[in-house]
Amino acid sequence: MSMLVREQSNVLQVRDLHVQVNSKNGAATLVQDINFELKRGKVLGLVGESGCGKTITSMSILQLLDQKTTKIGGSIELLGHELNGLSEKEMRKIRGKDIAFIMQNPMNAFTPVFTIGHQFIETIRSHTKWNKKQATELAIEALCQVNLPNPDKLLKYYPFQLSGGMLQRVMIAIAACLHPAVIIADEPTTALDVNNQKKVLYHLDKIRSEHGSAILLISHDLGVIAEMADEVAVMQNGRIVEKADVFQLFDKPQHEYTKKLLNARSVLPLDESFIHLA
Amino acid sequence: MSLLQVNEVTHSYGSRKFFNWKDRSKKILSNISLSIDEGTCLGLLGTSGAGKSTLGKVILGLERPQNGQVLFQGHDIYSSDKHIRQKIRRDLQAVFQDSYSSVNPRMTAERIIAEPLENYEKLTLAEQKRTVIELLERVGLSEEDLKKHPHQFSGGQLQRINIARAISLKPKLIVLDEAVSSLDMVNQTLILELLKELKADFGLSFLFITHDINAAYTISDRLGVLDKGELAELYDEKNQFFTSKHPVVNEMRDSILAGHPRFRSVRRA
Numbered sequence: 001m002s003m004l005v006r007e008q009s010n011v012l013q014v015r016d017l018h019v020q021v022n023s024k025n026g027a028a029t030l031v032q033d034i035n036f037e038l039k040r041g042k043v044l045g046l047v048g049e050s051g052c053g054k055t056i057t058s059m060s061i062l063q064l065l066d067q068k069t070t071k072i073g074g075s076i077e078l079l080g081h082e083l084n085g086l087s088e089k090e091m092r093k094i095r096g097k098d099i100a101f102i103m104q105n106p107m108n109a110f111t112p113v114f115t116i117g118h119q120f121i122e123t124i125r126s127h128t129k130w131n132k133k134q135a136t137e138l139a140i141e142a143l144c145q146v147n148l149p150n151p152d153k154l155l156k157y158y159p160f161q162l163s164g165g166m167l168q169r170v171m172i173a174i175a176a177c178l179h180p181a182v183i184i185a186d187e188p189t190t191a192l193d194v195n196n197q198k199k200v201l202y203h204l205d206k207i208r209s210e211h212g213s214a215i216l217l218i219s220h221d222l223g224v225i226a227e228m229a230d231e232v233a234v235m236q237n238g239r240i241v242e243k244a245d246v247f248q249l250f251d252k253p254q255h256e257y258t259k260k261l262l263n264a265r266s267v268l269p270l271d272e273s274f275i276h277l278a
Numbered sequence: 279m280s281l282l283q284v285n286e287v288t289h290s291y292g293s294r295k296f297f298n299w300k301d302r303s304k305k306i307l308s309n310i311s312l313s314i315d316e317g318t319c320l321g322l323l324g325t326s327g328a329g330k331s332t333l334g335k336v337i338l339g340l341e342r343p344q345n346g347q348v349l350f351q352g353h354d355i356y357s358s359d360k361h362i363r364q365k366i367r368r369d370l371q372a373v374f375q376d377s378y379s380s381v382n383p384r385m386t387a388e389r390i391i392a393e394p395l396e397n398y399e400k401l402t403l404a405e406q407k408r409t410v411i412e413l414l415e416r417v418g419l420s421e422e423d424l425k426k427h428p429h430q431f432s433g434g435q436l437q438r439i440n441i442a443r444a445i446s447l448k449p450k451l452i453v454l455d456e457a458v459s460s461l462d463m464v465n466q467t468l469i470l471e472l473l474k475e476l477k478a479d480f481g482l483s484f485l486f487i488t489h490d491i492n493a494a495y496t497i498s499d500r501l502g503v504l505d506k507g508e509l510a511e512l513y514d515e516k517n518q519f520f521t522s523k524h525p526v527v528n529e530m531r532d533s534i535l536a537g538h539p540r541f542r543s544v545r546r547a
């Protein structure tokens with residue numbers, strides 16, 4: 001698979017994605033006509049307000065939606081392999097290895113009853129043939145990469161002993177250590193305070209530049225998108241209403257809704273002069 | 279005289295260890311003094327764990343500080359006189375970050391907003407309903423929402439209901455603890471606009487606790503920075519935040535995202 005990564009620039013291709021949920025009152029459409037591709041080493045930002053279908057899109061890529069109640073239409077191709085309709089067993093081999101997922105709330109993403117090390121090594125070993133010692137070494141190396149101090153000690157801690165920012169960096173380390181082709185980061189910094197926000201983004205970008213992973217960055221914060229993205233897709237009511245290069249989107253937004261989102265940012269008066277100072 | 283005066287408040291939580299449970303060595307707040315004037319908003323910034331929320335609790339009367347006092351309109355809010363405490367409780371309201379857990383999921387919006395009215399005002403049912411409708415409309419919701427339950431609202435709408443409940447008794451001071459932090463950008467802006475309007479209309483005062491510099495700057499008149507339980511800086515003019523040389527403030531300023539791809543600093547080639 002790694003050979004293919006180098007040959008193809010389109011790592012993930014989503015075509016005509018359509019998600020329906022069946023309820024008592026009939027079927028309701030959650031997202032429709034979603035088309036985008038992720039390129040190697042590039043970041044696609046997905047923005048929109050809460051409830052517009054950002055998370056549903058990412059969950060359908062990972063096939064994490066309940067198959068009994070939801071219907072996913074369209075095609076999701078990872079390096080030429082169709083993911084939509086794959087069996088749960090086959091999907092489990094892909095999740096974590098080829099597609100890594102970074103969740104919004106690091107406190108809830110880990111199991112509270114196992115140590116960080118246990119969960120880290122379990123993830124590595126379920127996708128490789130390495131023994132425990134090799135996996136531990138890889139885990140320590142990955143934790144060093146995200147600037148966490150004393151990684152060997154850290155592996156023995158339980159999730160509640162770490163702060164949200166540290167846990168989010170652990171999550172990035174787990175996501176990165178198997179060099180996935182795609183990383184889906186769903187609001188990776190929303191639950192963190194500003195000081196940690198930049199650090200987490202920095203490490204995410206480091207992985208991108210070192211391993212060439214493609215990143216789908218989901219956020220409602222245009223500040224985060226401005227820092228990271230190459231291209232931005234704006235979602236509203238389950239559809240992509242505008243897709244453009246990040247500079248073009250910020251300088252010349254076309255769609256009314258994009259303009260509304262851009263105006264919603266509260267602007268610090270010293271913004272530009274202040275940035276020049278820094 | 280200031281509306282709220284916090285004098286040299288010090289607080290710490292006990293150690294959880296069994297044998298030294300009386301050990302109160304972990305200082306959460308040390309020697310905090312500040313005041314809020316009527317009709318103004320003080321923004322309180324700080325990283326997680328700085329003691330922002332503890333200070334909020336102390337001011338709300340939920341956590342008695344070990345040292346120091348909190349004066350509301352000149353009365354000690356931890357006073358032993360029940361009538362004073364009741365009067366203060368009416369004029370001092372709160373809105374928290376998690377809008378869902380701030381309301382009873384079994385109540386309708388009408389009952390949620392009417393609850394403080396039932397406790398303090400002697401209104402007939404018709405009057406009460408009219409007041410609730412007025413409040414709903416004031417925060418940008420409508421009469422149709424009266425009979426809805428919390429799960430039928432979005433986070434932003436529910437935060438509006440929390441605000442409606444907080445203003446129902448026309449209080450003097452509202453403590454907003456990360457009140458907009460869990461909302462998306464569009465809703466954040468709308469709620470901040472609403473709060474500004476309310477402040478102008480009713481002469482309300484706010485204590486706005488947050489880690490979001492943008493939000494704090496937008497709404498506040500004065501800014502304070504809390505660091506490791508100490509009030510590191512307190513500015514009477516909020517723009518001073520941008521010229522301060524304090525290391526903690528420096529670090530905070532460095533972490534502000536530029537907001538435009540041309541000025542970005544995280545992304546490398």
